[in-house]
Amino acid sequence: MEETIRILMTDDHPIIIEGYQNTLLATKKESQNLIIDIANNCDQSIAFMNKSIEEENPYQILFMDISLPPSSDGTITSGEDLSKFAREILPDAKIIILTMFNEPFRIHNIIKEINPEGFVVKSDLTSRELASAFQAVVNNPPFYSTTVTSYLRKTHASEIEIDxxxxxxxxxxxxxxxxxxxxxxxxxxxxxxxxxxxxxxxxxxxxxxxxxxxxxxxxxxxxx
Structure with missing residues (x-):
């Protein structure tokens, strides 16, 4: 039985996002029908999300880049803000964060503020990793890439708790x-x-x- 999955990808680098899209389409399961929309900035992403709600056909998966320029009204200043906004208006959607940031402070903040179903640091990213992240998030979240997993393992192993x-x-x-x-x-x-x-x-x-x-x-x- 065919399963239609509606996806919104938000990244301000068109070539990168085209690569993500091609990877997903090439590696999807035969039973999956992927409908992918692409937003290159916060305003486009918000418009797509609102439209999907109006049409009562909300996105199930959101790929979010963290480094995005602010929205035109200045209320959304990054992919982190956009993800928090998405959590409010699309509470059932699963969020996959893609980011260049690999500092533990940023990783900790993203997990605490957004708690994404998928979290991939771009330096870990291969086509296989992206395909694995997508299928894991669809079927059995969460999926964390190597850098994120390593950070979590280290801090959990430590007895130290700091605010x-x-x-x-x-x-x-x-x-x-x-x-x-x-x-x-x-x-x-x-x-x-x-x-x-x-x-x-x-x-x-x-x-x-x-x-x-x-x-x-x-x-x-x-x-x-």
Whole structure:
């Protein structure tokens, strides 16, 4: 029996998205009929989603790139925002995130904020990986690519629990942001930043008090 699957792919690189489309059509099961729409920006993607709801024929699978330019009204600033919007208006759709970002902080945030049924870091991407991700998400989600799985394994194996602000402090420090500049990125006072950094050094058992040692240990344990 034929199964029709309605798919929306959103990516601002037409050549890349054409490759995704060709891969899915070439590797689909014989029983699958894929109807694929393509959006190159947030506005097009939102219009397609709204139209599918109006026509009472909603998408079942959404492929979302994270690096997208903002929507024209400025309310959607990235693929992350677009995915959250999709979760609200298409609650039954399964989301597959495709992203260049491979830093643990970004991976953690995407899982926490969106909890996608599929999550593929583009550096892991091959035609086979994309085909596997699609079939897994259709039949038995979730599907995480190698980089995402490795991050999850590392952080789950670690006994260390830190909150989102602490993760952001580690991430910003690793990007070369100085301590005195962290306050404007985090919206907390300098003394709060210093207190959190001190606690992080205790949590990660840093004895020399150096930021470099803290970052090195956090990286070893999968937090960076």
């Amino acid at each position: 989102d602000k602490d993760r952001k402090i580690l991430y910003l420090l690793s990007q070369g942001i100085k301590t005195k500049s962290l306050t404007k990125h985090l919206g907390i006072s300098t003394s709060s930043v210093e207190k959190r950094k001190k606690q992080l050094k205790e949590i990660f058992s840093i004895t020399d008090g150096q930021d470099e040692t803290l970052l090195s240990e956090a990286k070893k344990l999968g937090f960076l």
